[in-house]
Amino acid sequence: MSTPSLADDPDGYAPPPLDGYRFFTDQVMGGVSEGEARIERSGETRYLRLTGTVSTANRGGFIQARVDLDTAFPEDAQGVVLRVRGTGGRYFVHLRTRGTVLP
Template sequence: MPFRPLIALFTGLFLGLPAHADPVSDYTPPPVTEWRYISDQVMGGVSQGGARAENVKGETYLRLTGDVSTKNNGGFIQARAELEQGFPAEAQGVVLQVRGNGERYYVFLRTRGTILPWQFYNAPFQTSDDWQTVRLPFTAFKPSGRLLRATPLPETVTSLGVVAYGRDHRADVTARWIGLY
């Protein structure tokens, strides 16, 4: 199946695709202003940070920064977008173009089956100072507990998040665009 990008998950972040790409025309992505920042403080953690849109050379980027702390049973900061509809059933994975401070980050997916606040699917990716394209097949997403399916179904995805998670570290990751293949 050819690379099938979304129109964009961030308004203004869709910065070019391979010539053979077919946009998913029936998907309306949320604008970058609708991505919301969430930290472990919602459950008593002490991680701090923020997510913001940045304009660089006329393009809009989403940047997640902060300090992740595992104190008080915490350990995450994230920027999350709620989706109006799931991904197309034939989608095989998520594509990101990112750069960061060399740390490992995650994409978190929530689905119609992740009912409890601490349920999610996650797949890691590594960053560097250079822009890189990361492809995460849905089979790479691991459930946060035994009550979830082994692999998320694309059509059931309700939100997508870029997350700094699981260990004490300084977070700084910028997402250039996100799509599907």
Template sequence: MRMMRREILGLGLSATMLPAMAQVAQGQPRLIERFAMQPETGWRFFTDNVMGGVSTGQLAFAQEDGQTHARMTGRVSTANRGGFIQMRLDLDNSPPEDSEGVRLIVRGNDQRYFVHLRTTGTVLPWQYYQVGFDVTRRWAEARLAFSAFRPASRLLRASLRPGSVTSVAVVAYGRDHDAEIDVREVGFF
């Protein structure tokens, strides 16, 4: 670490960047959201109403044990060719090319949820890469490898390039059910 510190300082990087650089160098998760600084300004909530569906829901931010988290709740309905509610964050920067996947700290109502990634190649609203994960009533880490994400359109590349990711969404999707999911951290590993 001492040699790394000298090399980093020699590159003109500030000493305040050292903890973040050390975290990356040791393969630790790279946080993009911890819901600490006005998360309501970055996260967007929407439902299948944008395409005529009838799903309903909301996104709220709550505090528990000194930590803020997002809570998405609602009723997902496949009526009218719908079937989703989602919370999405547009990224300022794509994940580093050496990233292996998405990391979440989540809990919920013992259901299956999804992460949708949009990339520079997903132009149409129904284009994204998707992978599912299950939640329990206890906070737990979910690590979702980029290699597990599948394209939702035949017009997309078979596999996504991490450096092309432009947004991350947590989604209740594809079947009639009540959704309740809390998200405390979002990042990459």
């Protein structure tokens, strides 16, 4: 499977490029979690991999990758599809719009 492109979607929507993601930890708020986000490849598929140690010390507890969408979803979109894999832990996905301050 390759990275999706405009040609892959009949509505003309393509996800943002992987190199557009920004990595954050709770350190932006005084936490002590550490990690990184990097682009990796499995066969023909490129993906964004988050790794790190999440710590709840100092009231923290997250690592994340964030991206702004340059192209809006199609008007008739009914949902969001995520392809994810992990270690079996508990993960959260937060979506935010221009009309919301918090996820």
